[in-house]
Amino acid sequence: DQQVKQNSPSLSVQEGRISILNCDYTNSMFDYFLWYKKYPAEGPTFLISISSIKDKNEDGRFTVFLNKSAKHLSLHIVPSQPGDSAVYFCAASAQTGANSKLTFGKGITLSVRP
Amino acid sequence: NAGVTQTPKFQVLKTGQSMTLQCAQDMNHNSMYWYRQDPGMGLRLIYYSASEGTTDKGEVPNGYNVSRLNKREFSLRLESAAPSQTSVYFCASSAGYIGGYGYTFGSGTRLTVV
Numbered sequence: 468d469q470q471v472k473q474n475s476p477s478l479s480v481q482e483g484r485i486s487i488l489n490c491d492y493t494n495s496m497f498d499y500f501l502w503y504k505k506y507p508a509e510g511p512t513f514l515i516s517i518s519s520i521k522d523k524n525e526d527g528r529f530t531v532f533l534n535k536s537a538k539h540l541s542l543h544i545v546p547s548q549p550g551d552s553a554v555y556f557c558a559a560s561a562q563t564g565a566n567s568k569l570t571f572g573k574g575i576t577l578s579v580r581p
Numbered sequence: 582n583a584g585v586t587q588t589p590k591f592q593v594l595k596t597g598q599s600m601t602l603q604c605a606q607d608m609n610h611n612s613m614y615w616y617r618q619d620p621g622m623g624l625r626l627i628y629y630s631a632s633e634g635t636t637d638k639g640e641v642p643n644g645y646n647v648s649r650l651n652k653r654e655f656s657l658r659l660e661s662a663a664p665s666q667t668s669v670y671f672c673a674s675s676a677g678y679i680g681g682y683g684y685t686f687g688s689g690t691r692l693t694v695v
Binding site: 476501509510512513516556558568569571573574 | 585614616621622625626671673682684685686689
């Protein structure tokens with residue numbers, strides 16, 4: 468039972484254009500969502516997060532949108548750069564208290580073409 | 582500031598051999614985790630330790646054991662390695678509650694079982 472779904476395994480965009488990475492979840496108890504970025508031969512690193520009390524969070528070129536009614540979130544990268552080429556994992560947590568654990572999606576491989 | 586350190590970075594084992602993957606964090610985090618990453622499967626939780634002295638099974642614990650040696654160190658042991666355990670293993674740590682950046686990951690151990 469996959470609670471966090473990233474249904475598109477890959478995405479290719481032109482440099483300078485917008486990249487939109489999608490993520491769906493099934494557990495209505497999830498209240499905190501994160502995106503991680505992973506380069507080859509490195510561990511995942513935190514990119515951006517959003518709490519369920521918000522519907523948008525922005526950090527520079529990266530914006531995450533949350534649609535709670537649809538149980539859907541998306542990561543927008545504008546403008547996309549070749550250095551953004553990586554695997555992006557969506558993650559969610561069902562607890563805001565102690566001992567919270569993240570549930571990860573399978574990841575999306577983003578390729579930004581020069 | 583090293584963050585999360587994993588050793589070794591690469592390892593080749595023969596079927597049936599045993600080994601221990603080491604992980605240490607210097608962020609005074611309460612919780613630590615072991616994940617494996619396989620193509621098309623994303624990040625799957627093997628074991629976690631919510632706090633020093635406690636360990637719990639994750640999604641794919643079979644064939645593994647863990648030890649939370651102290652607050653800093655969390656090791657993963659393969660008692661009798663199998664080819665199905667060929668994977669990239671990531672250790673992560675967190676403060677124990679979800680907020681901010683969630684987890685800090687190590688750079689991974691690439692394990693091949695032949």
